[in-house]
Amino acid sequence: MSANAIYRWQNDQLIELAPEDAPTASITVADSWLVDTGKVLALNLHRQRFMDAVPASLHDPADNFFTAAIAQLPRAGAWFPRVELRGAEFFLRLRPAPDLERSATLISFTGDDPRTMPTIKGPDLDAMATLSRGAHEHGADEAILLTREGYVVEGAYSAVLWWRGDILCGPPAEFERIDSVTARTALTLARALGLDIHEEAVTPAELEGTEVWVVNALHGIRIVPRWIDGPELAERPQRLEQWRTRLGALTRTI
Known part of the structure; x- marks a missing residue:
């Protein structure tokens, strides 16, 4: 091997x-x-x-x-x-894992949606790689796709979640996107802990003052400290570390 x-x-x-x-x-x-x-x-x-x-x-x-x-x-x-x-x-x-990150800078992608099969992972990987390269050229780690109305859908390689106080939120189910395993796991865990979860259609500007996460299978949960040309974001002390530890506790030996 x-x-x-x-x-x-x-x-x-x-x-x-x-x-x-x-x-x-x-x-x-x-x-x-x-x-x-x-x-x-x-x-x-x-x-x-x-x-x-x-x-x-x-x-x-x-x-x-x-x-x-x-x-x-x-x-x-x-x-x-x-x-x-x-x-x-x-x-x-088989690929060695790259270095894992705790945070990610975001940028909104404002062009036409390049996805051809938005609910299936695979066919649009090349298009997402192009989006990601464009984000990197502007100093961001992740490009965020928006609906025609400007609502947050998902990142090129990540799902997007955010906090309204103690309520964990995500985009509406009807927004076509990859069914993120990590996002689903985080939302299920929130329910198990007795926390409320909520779906809402939001523009980046409407996330002003919230704590925003991007989540995927590689990095797990990453905090968003900066959204280029976007909202000013917040971070509750210790919450990210607590949740990264919780997800780590759910891993199982293959």
């Missing part, structure tokens, strides 16, 4: 590919998650999200492939693997 290895699911087994044989077909479905010393947060939800997006005719091989992919993952170190469906073929991409 080597870092940055790519495996094809072939004849009911994972076959490592030479670099020159890396797949070039477009991604139909993808999913990824952080593996840290063999532990993952909500792996069952990642599996379900992947399976839900795979065509019904490929469910059996997809299920077998996912099981084999999990068995293939290293139990030591930090990794950010990705499972992929390209056409009718399944691939596992």
Whole structure:
């Protein structure tokens, strides 16, 4: 097993590919998650999200492939693997995890929505990478997609959550976006703790004075200290660390 290895699911087994044989077909479905010393947060939800997006005719091989992919993952170190469906073929991409961050600077993306299949992770990864590069050129870590009316939908690589006092909020369910496993886990945990959760359509300006988080499977929860050309934001002391610890406690050994 080597870092940055790519495996094809072939004849009911994972076959490592030479670099020159890396797949070039477009991604139909993808999913990824952080593996840290063999532990993952909500792996069952990642599996379900992947399976839900795979065509019904490929469910059996997809299920077998996912099981084999999990068995293939290293139990030591930090990794950010990705499972992929390209056409009718399944691939596992093994990638070392990059450095993890506590915070993220945001910038609103004001162009036409580049997403073609906003509820499925995979087909729009290249478009999101372009958005992310544009955000970096302006000094931001994450680009935030807005509706035509200017309401917050999601980031290129993250879901967006915010706090109204002790109420954890997110965009309305009818806003088409990726079903974020990390956001779903945080909202479920809030309910379990007896906290209220709320959906609301908000413009960036309407988040003035709130604590805003961007969440994803790689970094977990990141606080937003700055929104370029956007609202002034707040942070309640210790809340971020408390919630990052809570999510960490929910990880399970694969």
